[in-house]
Amino acid sequence: MPGLLKMSQIRALSLWMLMVVLQLVLVPSQLAGCLLNPCLEVIPNKTFSCMGLNVSGVPAEIPHTTQNLDLSFNNLQSLGSNYFSSVPELQLLDLTRCHLHTIEDNSFKDLQKLSTLILTANSLQYLGTAAFNGLTSLKKLVLVETNIASLTDLPIGHLHTLQELNLGHNNIASLKLPKYFTNLTSLRHLSFLSNKITYISKGDLDALKEVNRLNLTLELSLNNIKHIQPGSFAKIHLGELGLRASFGNFSVMHTSLQGLTGLQVNRLIAGEFSDSEKLVDFQRGLLSGLCQVQMQEFILVCVRGFEDDTDTLFNCLGNVSSIRLVNLQLEKMSEVPMFSQVKQLECKKCKFQEVPATKLSLFKELRVLRITKNKNLSSFRQKFESLRNLEVVDLSENHLSFYSCCSPLFPGCPNLKYLNLSYNSIIRITGDFTNVKNLLYLDLQHTNLFGPGSYPVFLSLQKLIYLDISHTRTHVKSQCTFCGLNSLRVLKMAGNSFENNQLANNFKNLSHLHTLDISSCKLVQVDKNTFDALSELKELNISNNKLLSFDPVVYKPLQALTALDLSNNQLSVLVDSALGILPDSLVLLDISQNLFECSCTNLNFLKWVKEKQDLLQNRELMICHTPVYVKNMSLSSFDLHSCQLKASTVAFSVIALLAAAVFLFLIYKYYFQLYYSLVLLSGCKHTAERGDTYDAFVIHSSKDQEWVMKELVEPLEGGTPPFQLCLYYRDFLPGVPIVTNIIQEGFLSSRNVIAVISTDFLESKWCSFEFDIAQSWQLVEGKAGIIMIVLGEVNKTLLRQRLGLSRYLRRNTYLEWTNKEISRHIFWRQLTAVLLEGKKWNHEEAKLM
Amino acid sequence: MKTSDLLILVLLYINASTEWPTHTVCKEDNLEVYYKSCDPQQDFAFSIDRCSDIATHTFNIRGAIVLRHNIKELYAKVDLIINGKTVLSYSEALCEPGHSKLIFCGKKKGEHLYYEGPVTLGIKEIPQGDYIISAKLTNEDHVTVACADFTVKNYLDYY
Incomplete structure (x- = not known):
């Protein structure tokens, strides 16, 4: 028993644990369902x-x-x-x-x-x-x-507003349609798309007759209609009737369309879907029922199996004003009935190989013609003749290549205003536009062109307002490329090139131009007078080129500019004068993706960028290129204060430099005084020994005594630091032989010997004796240095006679006394420096300081 | 007991995650095709009529999905991914404004879309080897309508 109890306890415990775990898991998920997934409030309240x-x-x-x-x-x-x-x-x-x-x-x-x-x-x-x-x-x-x-039980009869x-x-x-449909007087769109309607009988649509419903769209596509009883649509007025993929096969469609007799409709859409199983092949007479239908526009989609030339596509469409043929496997143009009223004709994604201009010329009332997206359409040899109402011809997105554009192709089409030949293969523009000289709009983009750029091909298009030759591999060599286009408002020519990658005087006659697109033209330079005539220009796109600078002189004539795109060039800065010429009318300026230099030298520009945030486009792409430490930083996030800080550092360093210079100058000037006081401060206070009584023994001729007194003794003994000189006339002891004096008082008591060399010195025997002793003394003791002072001009021959002295002078540095101030200055510095060497300072001198 | 707790936890976790199961389209000797929806909102059904046909330029497929978005316009973008790198990219407009060439064009949110018919590849033939084909359908608002990653192991012989 106890064991069993224990087992059940364990089971109860684990059950409880499971409950806890489940609660732990489930409760949050329920909560999440309620709290984390409330309805999304798309617009508040x-x-x-x-x-x-x-x-x-x-x-x-x-x-x-x-x-x-x-x-x-x-x-x-x-x-x-x-x-x-x-x-x-x-x-x-x-x-x-x-x-x-x-x-x-x-x-x-x-x-x-x-x-x-x-x-x-x-x-x-x-x-x-x-x-x-x-x-x-x-x-x-x-x-x-x-x-x-x-429909019978559908309780919607009271919805008058539907x-x-x-x-x-x-x-x-x-x-x-039940009776209640007569109540639905507002009904505009009624769709039975993809239902099970098989038979349409007379009287079915009577509810639509009683009210004037010119604008009702009735959608019956994707049903499986087997029969339409003639008269079912009699006296019915519809805005649009959709009958795509509604019939099982050719004969059903043929007979059913007969049943549309008496219908009046603005737009009838028939045909198939490209993925519908029961694709109807076109056979003669398929659309014969439409002869009894009054319609404005007929659209035929996804029909295949046209037999060349013998089909009767247009037989009952003569009174239709607009025909759209989409995705038809139509290789040759169908027969065109006499007196056709067709004003608009579109063939999109058909299978033409040649522009069927001869047949199309039979649509005498044709005003708008569009043949687009025909993959096989490559040839254009036939002519559009005598289509006096033709205004719009759109032959874009085919694979056309032809060599005689454009006048010969449109004889008798004087009202052609709009010609679109864009996205084709190759077209040669001959310059002959005589038949189409009233053209207002010419689009040739993305078609390889021969002619423009080399010759003035547009000379006769005096009325043209819009010209697009973007990406046409046009290389503008001729200065007169756009001559004749005197009314042109819009010129788009992105993705082409100019001679020498340079804009010269190419736009001189385009004085009414409002929009100019010369982006991606590999431009490196714009000449000074390029834009002189473009005073009405409002939009200029010169982006994606390689311009290095924005020259204010070039752009100054563009005073009507509202949008300027300079993005993706190689500009480093807009200089102050450039910013000055930007007209007040400018509302959009794009200078993004340039190679901006974010240094403080361009401070004005960077300030301007911050101020003109509303004007500048693509600000997130305006980034610094140089210097390296700010590369890829946004121009507008450049810290302008860092420049002010730098100015102060510059000032600081200038001041510091000046101070250092002054300091050095002072040190230079008071070098010896400073040195002397330094020595004194360092506590070097040895008593001078015998032998160092004098700083120097002066050997000189008695005839130079005056110079020695004035120029040597006075400055040295009276200056700071003071030197003690040994002079024979002053310091020699009386009663002692001269030689002893020279040795004892002169050489033994002095640290240095100063020899004042002059002509008199050379002549004096005492002097040469003293000099000889000095030399030998220097040799023996290695102690006293001989400081030679050469006084002015010394007789060279005399010097040569005194071989020892002459050699000594050649081998050793000597001081020279001249009358020049600067030389004297150097003389004094050198002399003082030599005398200071090895000088020992004593108390008295320190006190003297 | 503890293991059963764990199992419950794991089951709940799987239930809560948005991963869709991998479906098998083809499993033959030389060809295996699997797909998995990468649209967090829903899975979809897809099959190829004859798997061996994918070696040809055009083959028949069936696909069904409940639309979560309108497809007045529909654009397909297909990427061929080998070793995690997109090698080829192909895009096509399936439904364009003013020209609904396919039956389902113009369907609205909530409607059932069923396509049965040929698919023509943008490339001559699908390559051999192991790779992923990532397909995505977007509508006029650039919203993902359907999205799938197809895992292909193709060792079919081409003649």
């Missing part, structure tokens, strides 16, 4: 999207002010009366895929302002007879994929 949130009613959080509510992909199951009472202001309610099977009476009772109700993809099983009561403003009701099989009723993808088998 007005538009909410609760798509796919698994709600089962109008969520409580939706305010009563809501106008648009998307409840699609939820699980509402059924709607009861006053279901939407909490949101009475609703204008749009989307209930797509809400698993609705039941809509009870008065479900939408409170939605008097609702204009759009979408019930797509709910397989409705019960729809109350008063289900849509109260929808007094409803304009659009979408019942696509709602399992509706019959404009669009979409019943696509249902199981409706009969087009018999």
